Amino acid sequence: MLENLNAQPQDKILQLIAMYRDDPRDGKIDLGVGVYKDATGLTPVMRAVKAAEKTLWDTEKTKTYTGLAGEPAYNAAMVGLILGAGFAERAASVATPGGTGAIRQALELIKLAAPGATVWLSNPTWPNHPSIIKYLGMKSAEYRYFDAATGEVDFAGLIADLGTVAEGDVVLLHGCCHNPTGANPTAAQWQQIVDVLKARKAIPLVDLAYQGFGDGLEEDAQATRLIANSFPEVLIAASCSKNFGIYRERTGILIALGDASRKAVTQGNLNFLNRQNYSFPPDHGARLVTMILEDQALTTQWKTELEEVRQNMLTLRQSLAEELRRATNSDRFDFVARHRGMFSRLGLTEAQVNQLREEAGVYMVGDSRINIAGLNSQTVPILAAAIAKVIG
Numbered sequence: 001m002l003e004n005l006n007a008q009p010q011d012k013i014l015q016l017i018a019m020y021r022d023d024p025r026d027g028k029i030d031l032g033v034g035v036y037k038d039a040t041g042l043t044p045v046m047r048a049v050k051a052a053e054k055t056l057w058d059t060e061k062t063k064t065y066t067g068l069a070g071e072p073a074y075n076a077a078m079v080g081l082i083l084g085a086g087f088a089e090r091a092a093s094v095a096t097p098g099g100t101g102a103i104r105q106a107l108e109l110i111k112l113a114a115p116g117a118t119v120w121l122s123n124p125t126w127p128n129h130p131s132i133i134k135y136l137g138m139k140s141a142e143y144r145y146f147d148a149a150t151g152e153v154d155f156a157g158l159i160a161d162l163g164t165v166a167e168g169d170v171v172l173l174h175g176c177c178h179n180p181t182g183a184n185p186t187a188a189q190w191q192q193i194v195d196v197l198k199a200r201k202a203i204p205l206v207d208l209a210y211q212g213f214g215d216g217l218e219e220d221a222q223a224t225r226l227i228a229n230s231f232p233e234v235l236i237a238a239s240c241s242k243n244f245g246i247y248r249e250r251t252g253i254l255i256a257l258g259d260a261s262r263k264a265v266t267q268g269n270l271n272f273l274n275r276q277n278y279s280f281p282p283d284h285g286a287r288l289v290t291m292i293l294e295d296q297a298l299t300t301q302w303k304t305e306l307e308e309v310r311q312n313m314l315t316l317r318q319s320l321a322e323e324l325r326r327a328t329n330s331d332r333f334d335f336v337a338r339h340r341g342m343f344s345r346l347g348l349t350e351a352q353v354n355q356l357r358e359e360a361g362v363y364m365v366g367d368s369r370i371n372i373a374g375l376n377s378q379t380v381p382i383l384a385a386a387i388a389k390v391i392g
């Protein structure tokens, strides 16, 4: 049997991790995989998470199975964090292994409910979106998103393409901090996106993997809340990997908003999908998140730490934009300061990206996406000089 297997395409982002690891040069710079790193290059465990873990160790009485949908308290806390109050009646939800698990279960739910629907993806998007869609044998299409010339959202292209979506099609939107570009619609543009998609009778699927990494915890949820308030049906796939720093605990949630009268059946289908794939979702990360969100002191501590992370990335953005302005003697890269989240797509060619890796030991994804958090105050000018050299 196993001789029938063909080699699978590798994830280019994950491939970079090994390439970086195997590079013996001092001074190499890792701007690849989207993991937050502090100025020393460490991805720390948040103090609020450590405190919750300590309490959990002291108080946990059993590790028996949780429910198929996870612990109701986690789901309620996450619905509150993402949507605010007032959605309990419309929201069915399941805990999932990370945001990837939530995306996977969202797509499986769509496949159950609307097997013929096309799932629209931004061009570009996170590579796992098209990969999972293809694996599930679903139909997909792309809408324009990024204007490489300006480094901003190609809003005219986006609106034109979303205007062709068919009734009942699903449109995947990055709720904030677009991966891989870093370019995001303004609040007014979000309203226009909503208006177009409502007119098309489309169903939004929001991928929210970076709440708190862009303009703030509440601000980063605004587009998702606008969508939740505007459509009869919305799917939201959210991740706690980044904003709680619990990547390997695999903590996410899929929320399905619909008519209150359909909630029980929707919930039953979400439970069914969890059971088909892994029965019970992981609990440890979800429990930590619940403990943090249910305890005022821990919530405050977590918000303070998350805000430090966000500010650190903003400061790096600002200084990289300034250094690039100086090094290239142009405003070509000013968009870096306007982008939000972990990533910016710089608009370099693949050859330039390769040259940066080979000659300067700078590792970025082939589409010239950089992880801002991979920088620090020492490496910002080094990167700017290296970029100026390859484009000069």
Ligand code: PLP
Binding pocket: 034, 097, 098, 099, 100, 101, 103, 126, 174, 179, 207, 208, 209, 239, 240, 241, 247, 251, 252
């Ligand atoms: N969606 C996007 C756009 C992402 O960048 C990520 C990765 O961090 C995820 C979803 C899911 O992340 P995870 O499965 O690690 O929670």
Ligand code: TYF
Binding pocket: 011, 013, 014, 032, 033, 034, 035, 126, 128, 179
């Ligand atoms: O885009 C990134 O770098 C993050 C991390 O299969 C990631 O989203 C990358 C690839 C992957 C899972 C997570």
